[in-house]
Amino acid sequence: MTKEMLQNCGKCGLCLNACPVYKLLKEEQASPRAKLQLIKAYDNNTLASSALLKEIVSKCLMCGSCTANCPSGIDHYSKFMEMRKKMVEDQGETPAIKSLIYLLAREYRIKFGANLARAGQKILPDSFAENYKLGNIPLNNFPTLNTTPFRKASDTIILPDKKQVGTVLYFTGCATNYLYDDTGFATIGILKHMGYKIIIPEDQTCCSIPLLFHGAADKAFKNITTNINAFKNHDVDAVLVDCSTCGEALKNEYPRLIENQGQNPFDTKKIASKVMDILSFIDQHFDRLEFDSTLVEKLSVTYHAPCHTKNNFGAHIIAENLIKKLPFLTYKRTPDFDECCGGGGTFFYEYPDVSKKMVDKKIENAKAVRATYWLTDCPVCRMNLAGNLNNNDNLQVLHPVTIIHSALKQI
Amino acid sequence: MLDNQVKNELIQIIGKDRYLDRPEELACYAYDAFLVESEPEAVIFPETTKEVSDILKTASKFKIPVTGRGAGTSVCGAPVPIKHGIVLCFSKMDKIIEVNTRDRYIIVQPGVVNADVQKALAPFKFFYPPDPASMSTSTIGGNIAQNAGGPRCLKYGVTIDYVLGMEVVLASGDIIRFGSKNVKDVTGYKLSSLFCGSEGTLGIITEAILKVLPMPETVKTLMVTFDDLDNTAKAVTDIIGSGIIPVAMELMDNLTLNAIEDVANLGLDRNAAGSLIIEIDGVKEACEKEMKQIIDKVRKNGAIHVQEATSDLEREKLWTARRSAYGVFAKLAPDIISEDVTVPVSKVPLMIRKIIEITDKYGLKVGVLAHAGDGNMHPMIPADRANKEEWKKVETAFSEIFQAAAELDGTLSGEHGIGLAKSAYLPLVMNKNTIEFMKKIKQAIDPDSILNPGKFV
Numbered sequence: 001m002t003k004e005m006l007q008n009c010g011k012c013g014l015c016l017n018a019c020p021v022y023k024l025l026k027e028e029q030a031s032p033r034a035k036l037q038l039i040k041a042y043d044n045n046t047l048a049s050s051a052l053l054k055e056i057v058s059k060c061l062m063c064g065s066c067t068a069n070c071p072s073g074i075d076h077y078s079k080f081m082e083m084r085k086k087m088v089e090d091q092g093e094t095p096a097i098k099s100l101i102y103l104l105a106r107e108y109r110i111k112f113g114a115n116l117a118r119a120g121q122k123i124l125p126d127s128f129a130e131n132y133k134l135g136n137i138p139l140n141n142f143p144t145l146n147t148t149p150f151r152k153a154s155d156t157i158i159l160p161d162k163k164q165v166g167t168v169l170y171f172t173g174c175a176t177n178y179l180y181d182d183t184g185f186a187t188i189g190i191l192k193h194m195g196y197k198i199i200i201p202e203d204q205t206c207c208s209i210p211l212l213f214h215g216a217a218d219k220a221f222k223n224i225t226t227n228i229n230a231f232k233n234h235d236v237d238a239v240l241v242d243c244s245t246c247g248e249a250l251k252n253e254y255p256r257l258i259e260n261q262g263q264n265p266f267d268t269k270k271i272a273s274k275v276m277d278i279l280s281f282i283d284q285h286f287d288r289l290e291f292d293s294t295l296v297e298k299l300s301v302t303y304h305a306p307c308h309t310k311n312n313f314g315a316h317i318i319a320e321n322l323i324k325k326l327p328f329l330t331y332k333r334t335p336d337f338d339e340c341c342g343g344g345g346t347f348f349y350e351y352p353d354v355s356k357k358m359v360d361k362k363i364e365n366a367k368a369v370r371a372t373y374w375l376t377d378c379p380v381c382r383m384n385l386a387g388n389l390n391n392n393d394n395l396q397v398l399h400p401v402t403i404i405h406s407a408l409k410q411i
Numbered sequence: 412m413l414d415n416q417v418k419n420e421l422i423q424i425i426g427k428d429r430y431l432d433r434p435e436e437l438a439c440y441a442y443d444a445f446l447v448e449s450e451p452e453a454v455i456f457p458e459t460t461k462e463v464s465d466i467l468k469t470a471s472k473f474k475i476p477v478t479g480r481g482a483g484t485s486v487c488g489a490p491v492p493i494k495h496g497i498v499l500c501f502s503k504m505d506k507i508i509e510v511n512t513r514d515r516y517i518i519v520q521p522g523v524v525n526a527d528v529q530k531a532l533a534p535f536k537f538f539y540p541p542d543p544a545s546m547s548t549s550t551i552g553g554n555i556a557q558n559a560g561g562p563r564c565l566k567y568g569v570t571i572d573y574v575l576g577m578e579v580v581l582a583s584g585d586i587i588r589f590g591s592k593n594v595k596d597v598t599g600y601k602l603s604s605l606f607c608g609s610e611g612t613l614g615i616i617t618e619a620i621l622k623v624l625p626m627p628e629t630v631k632t633l634m635v636t637f638d639d640l641d642n643t644a645k646a647v648t649d650i651i652g653s654g655i656i657p658v659a660m661e662l663m664d665n666l667t668l669n670a671i672e673d674v675a676n677l678g679l680d681r682n683a684a685g686s687l688i689i690e691i692d693g694v695k696e697a698c699e700k701e702m703k704q705i706i707d708k709v710r711k712n713g714a715i716h717v718q719e720a721t722s723d724l725e726r727e728k729l730w731t732a733r734r735s736a737y738g739v740f741a742k743l744a745p746d747i748i749s750e751d752v753t754v755p756v757s758k759v760p761l762m763i764r765k766i767i768e769i770t771d772k773y774g775l776k777v778g779v780l781a782h783a784g785d786g787n788m789h790p791m792i793p794a795d796r797a798n799k800e801e802w803k804k805v806e807t808a809f810s811e812i813f814q815a816a817a818e819l820d821g822t823l824s825g826e827h828g829i830g831l832a833k834s835a836y837l838p839l840v841m842n843k844n845t846i847e848f849m850k851k852i853k854q855a856i857d858p859d860s861i862l863n864p865g866k867f868v
């Protein structure tokens with residue numbers, strides 16, 4: 001019996017209420033179980049391809065909550081990605097998503113897009129800018145681009161502030177590189193402070209998760225090979241990510257894809273075994289941190305656990321505990337701290353109505369605890385949460401590393 | 412597809428947004444967790460009793476089948492619209508109307524998920540005892556229609572013991588209300604008994620008043636393993652016989668333990684022939700005393716490993732193992748068939764032996780999972796439906812298991828219900844007159860048989 005056959009959905013329904021889209025829409029067709037049933041019907045030729053079928057299977061945040069709650073060990077990601085690919089082939093892709101894929105497929109194009117934007121022009125090609133109302137997010141609520149891409153602004157090899165205790169590789173991801181360099185600089189600052197030598201391989205590029213999610217597997221494969229080549233020849237203690245979606249790619253998706261292509265997965269698996277999210281890494285070496293003892297007034301913070309942190313690393317509890325441990329913070333948990341914000345890659349743009357309802361609920365709860373900072377370790381969540389806040393909400397969204405870095409004792 | 416006239420009339424009632432009939436959508440309401448599938452012609456999401464009533468008026472005028480649906484977690488095909496027609500899906504009729512812990516009740520709409528009832532009560536330190544393993548997803552409407560039970564019903568009883576009152580819409584569209592907010596109420600027939608377990612064949616539940624209880628002060632949980640399956644069952648009989656009624660006594664046999672461990676990695680004992688999760692609750696001192704007695708008894712009955720959960724996390728881990736059992740079995744083969752025959756507690760050892768004997772005879776794998784304290788067993792057979800020969804064996808094995816249970820004064824179903832899965836076996840446990848009597852009741856309230864037709868009545 002093949003593995004594929006063994007991976008049969010028992011239709012138990014335990015994934016229904018784990019799924020943020022089902023929980024909001026309360027219709028079976030929005031559920032992970034239904035998606036699997038429809039995929040099966042399509043594969044068995046009992047259901048024809050259609051625009052609606054494409055919509056139903058793509059109305060998904062690729063958040064992994066279904067997989068995390070499925071006792072039968074269904075690999076939803078692979079099934080969904082495979083189906084999305086077929087649907088794009090059958091039904092085509094919207095111009096906006098096409099442009100996005102075009103951009104992310106090659107590093108120089110992202111740079112090109114970014115340069116255009118900096119020159120006061122549109123961030124994205126015409127069709128994109130026009131249609132891409134960017135979901136619910138007003139354009140001026142979007143983060144401005146880094147003046148210089150992070151990897152260009154920082155060295156490739158960075159030495160620690162104190163006696164070296166180890167070496168780490170840093171996979172910076174597109175968001176840190178082009179949008180949120182504060183995350184990047186803070187990450188470096190903390191690692192230096194802890195005594196780590198940091199290597200930021202120059203050739204790294206987009207992790208390709210957005211491409212995979214939109215069925216552009218071939219384009220993704222080029223990026224994946226580039227990244228593996230950039231990371232494989234270093235002997236390090238850890239491969240760190242500041243975005244758990246990139247982490248998911250490096251840890252789970254790369255080995256699977258490489259194996260599926262019939263290639264030797266040795267290097268990929270070696271890298272995968274060392275992948276760790278930055279917050280878990282900081283937590284593991286917490287005793288290496290020295291805080292500025294002159295900080296007296298505590299800052300009040302709350303935390304949004306990104307789905308990919310929760311479902312792929314199980315690290316949201318670690319992150320939360322780390323935040324609680326920090327002496328200069330008062331942590332206020334919201335009742336829905338680990339529920340999806342509705343960002344989900346491009347979900348906020350493709351399904352703005354659904355997304356808006358999710359994010360508004362999160363914002364309401366976050367405002368109710370009256371925190372000053374809203375910490376989250378995923379750039380898409382950050383963009384989505386910050387983008388939907390009003391100016392007078394007095395809540396600033398940050399990656400936890402930024403606030404940790406700012407409280408370190410100067411050496 | 413429904414006739415245009417009918418469709419228009421229904422859309423008049425419900426609006427376009429809550430009426431689905433495109434093929435891609437209908438395909439999603441053809442199944443539950445059982446094997447048989449059949450598509451409806453329309454899916455409607457009512458939000459009020461009035462809407463339900465109006466829909467049923469239209470449906471009875473045109474004699475269109477109407478099948479209720481909660482979350483579709485039934486394991487007997489109960490919500491599968493075998494005669495097509497309309498699926499009335501309650502997932503959006505999901506308001507909690509009143510929480511009143513002073514008078515110990517909660518009023519809910521049918522689409523409220525069981526776990527959300529628990530969540531609403533938790534801040535008041537109250538709980539709703541029926542706890543089907545599907546509680547994170549299954550709805551109160553579905554729970555009532557199936558008279559759902561769960562692990563802790565050994566001590567606390569099943570859904571019917573907690574339904575104080577209900578609002579039901581009949582096939583004609585007439586709305587009836589019975590019961591009240593009072594725990595004691597003997598005014599007229601006990602109509603809730605009629606609708607609890609009726610599997611949506613007698614009326615559509617639109618509201619329920621449920622009895623709730625204060626949370627016990629202490630909960631203690633124990634996991635015991637045995638190297639002889641018979642000892643497991645003997646320990647159960649011995650403990651209950653001595654006057655201790657635990658909240659739950661959950662039995663898992665070797666194949667089940669290993670299947671769970673393969674997936675969930677919880678550190679379960681792979682070599683044990685069987686294990687029991689025993690939970691007690693109540694006042695702290697009483698629990699401690701009972702726990703000691705239980706440990707004595709299991710040791711006397713040959714327990715090889717006794718592990719008491721020392722934290723909430725450990726407790727949760729034990730229960731996670733139990734809750735994931737069903738889904739895990741689905742992974743062993745393309746299909747799974749799980750039944751829930753029930754026998755008197757003292758006959759549990761005999762029944763387990765019977766099940767193993769029967770499945771051995773046909774060369775089938777079987778995992779036995781049981782709410783051992785009330786004799787409710789779940790033999791689960793993983794198999795491949797595409798393999799005609801194997802499937803035939805599965806069907807024969809189950810009919811022999813039903814037969815064996817009937818011979819031990821048992822019954823077909825302890826909690827899952829009859830649905831499409833077991834209607835053929837009813838005569839094993841009911842005589843002709845009794846089946847006729849049920850048919851008469853059905854005919855009296857649903858003369859055109861529009862409510863969930865094609866099922867056991």
Ligand SMILES: Cc1cc2nc3c(=O)[nH]c(=O)nc-3n(C[C@H](O)[C@H](O)[C@H](O)COP(=O)(O)OP(=O)(O)OC[C@H]3O[C@@H](n4cnc5c(N)ncnc54)[C@H](O)[C@@H]3O)c2cc1C
Nearest residue numbers: 479481482483484485489544550552553554556560611616
């Ligand atoms: C993993 C798993 C574990 C399970 N564990 C248990 C368990 O421990 N104990 C147990 O008893 N069962 C268990 N079940 C079976 C199932 O969960 C229960 O029968 C549950 O009560 C079904 O609820 P539902 O909301 O999913 O209803 P559905 O499956 O959607 O419907 C069940 C029946 O209820 C009817 N119905 C639904 N809503 C209404 C309404 N408003 N008015 C009238 N009729 C209605 C439907 O027509 C159908 O006949 C389990 C199932 C699974 C998949």
Ligand code: SF4
Nearest residue numbers: 009010012013015070
């Ligand atoms: S939890 Fe897994 S097995 Fe159960 S319905 Fe969802 S995908 Fe299927």
Ligand code: SF4
Nearest residue numbers: 019060061063064066
């Ligand atoms: S990945 Fe997330 S949004 Fe998509 S089906 Fe699974 S739980 Fe739902």
